[in-house]
Amino acid sequence: EVQLVESGGVLIQPGGSLRLSCAASGFSFSGYPMHWVRQAPGRGLECVSAISGNGGDTYYADSVRGRFTISRDNFRNTLYLQMGSLSVEDTAVYYCAREQVGDLDSWGHGTLVTVSS
Amino acid sequence: DVVMTQSPLSLPVTLGQPASISCRSSQSLVFSDGNIYLNWFQQRPGQSPRRLIYKVSIRDSGVPDRFSGSGSDTDFTLRISRVEAEDVGVYYCMQGSKWTWTFGQGTKVEIK
Numbered sequence: 001e002v003q004l005v006e007s008g009g010v011l012i013q014p015g016g017s018l019r020l021s022c023a024a025s026g027f028s029f030s031g032y033p034m035h036w037v038r039q040a041p042g043r044g045l046e047c048v049s050a051i052s053g054n055g056g057d058t059y060y061a062d063s064v065r066g067r068f069t070i071s072r073d074n075f076r077n078t079l080y081l082q083m084g085s086l087s088v089e090d091t092a093v094y095y096c097a098r099e100q101v102g103d104l105d106s107w108g109h110g111t112l113v114t115v116s117s
Numbered sequence: 118d119v120v121m122t123q124s125p126l127s128l129p130v131t132l133g134q135p136a137s138i139s140c141r142s143s144q145s146l147v148f149s150d151g152n153i154y155l156n157w158f159q160q161r162p163g164q165s166p167r168r169l170i171y172k173v174s175i176r177d178s179g180v181p182d183r184f185s186g187s188g189s190d191t192d193f194t195l196r197i198s199r200v201e202a203e204d205v206g207v208y209y210c211m212q213g214s215k216w217t218w219t220f221g222q223g224t225k226v227e228i229k
Contacts, residue, residue, distance in 0.1 A: 035218075037166075045158075045166065045209055047218040061217045062118075095165055102154025102213035103171040110165055 002026040002106040004096050009111030016086050016115070022079040022096030022108060030054065030074040033099040036081045038092035039110070046092075049081060050099065063089075086115045119144050119212050123221035129229045136197040138224045140210035145190050147214070154213035157186055157195045160223075161206040169208075170195065202228060 008020040022034070036048045049070040050059040058070050069082040079096050093112050097104035120143040130136045146153045155173050158166040168177050170186040173193060183198040197204055205228060210221040 044223045045211070045220040047220070050216070050218075059216050099213075100171070102148065102152065103156040103168060103211070104158075104166075104213075105168050105171070105177070107165045107167070 002098065004098065004106060004108035006094060006096050006108045006111035009094065009113045011114045011116060012086060013117050014087055014115055017082070017084045018086065018113065020081040020083065020094055020096075020111060020113070022081075024077045024079065024096075024098075027098070029072075029077040034072060034079045035097045035099055035104060036070060036079075037095045037097055037104070037107075038090075039095070040089075040092040043092075048094070051079070083113070086113075088115050091115045118217050119146070119215050119219050121210055121212055121219050121221040123208075123210060123224050126222060126224055128224055128226045130197075130200045130226060131229050132202065133199050136200050136204075136226060138195045138208055138210075138226075140188075140193045140195070140221050142191045142193075142212055144215065146212050147190065152214075153189065155186075155188065155193050156211045156213060157184075158209045158211060158220075159204075159206050160209065161203075164206075166209065197226075200226070200228070 003025045005023045033052050035050045051070045055072050067085045071080045093110040095110045096108045098106040122141045124139045157170040160166045174186045185196045207223040207225050209223050
């Protein structure tokens with residue numbers, strides 16, 4: 001069974017930095033691109049970043065490019081999102097999701113990041 | 118970015134009655150491999166999104182056959198043939214043909 005478990009979400013002040021993790025199990029992690037998708041409170045879904053299976057290719061939404069860095073450790077079966085220069089607009093539940101070409105077939109339960117002073 | 122526009126945004130439905138959600142994209146979603154990566158997700162209250170349909174019309178395993186997807190190019194539809202109480206939630210379309218992948222605003226399905 002595919003399992004994705006996010007962690008690292010906290011209450012943090014504007015301007016701060018944070019690293020989210022997503023522990024994957026139940027599938028061959030290195031064989032799949034992975035994504036981070038966020039959902040602001042009471043709002044819709046936004047694709048934030050993606051990374052290829054071997055980590056060689058990364059993609060970012062304009063809203064986070066230059067501030068966030070996606071990475072993965074295929075030995076530890078873990079996906080990361082390093083977040084910097086955080087603002088209140090980054091407050092959201094952050095989900096990691098597995099990509100099947102052109103779609104996201106498995107999602108974690110999410111981790112809440114709250115940016116507030 | 119490709120803009121995905123859903124309608125309606127709120128859909129009150131009587132149990133046992135059909136429901137239909139429209140999703141329109143601002144650009145063609147035909148990918149270079151000829152596929153259309155248009156997907157539908159269900160998000161029940163308090164849960165993470167769950168994929169229902171991918172590549173326009175392919176139902177995920179375990180998804181009841183009362184759910185169906187159709188469409189082409191820029192115009193897509195999710196249909197529920199007979200709404201059940203467990204179908205309450207928000208439904209999102211998402212395009213995976215062009216980065217940045219984008220979602221529709223979501224359609225809230227509720228029981229009248």
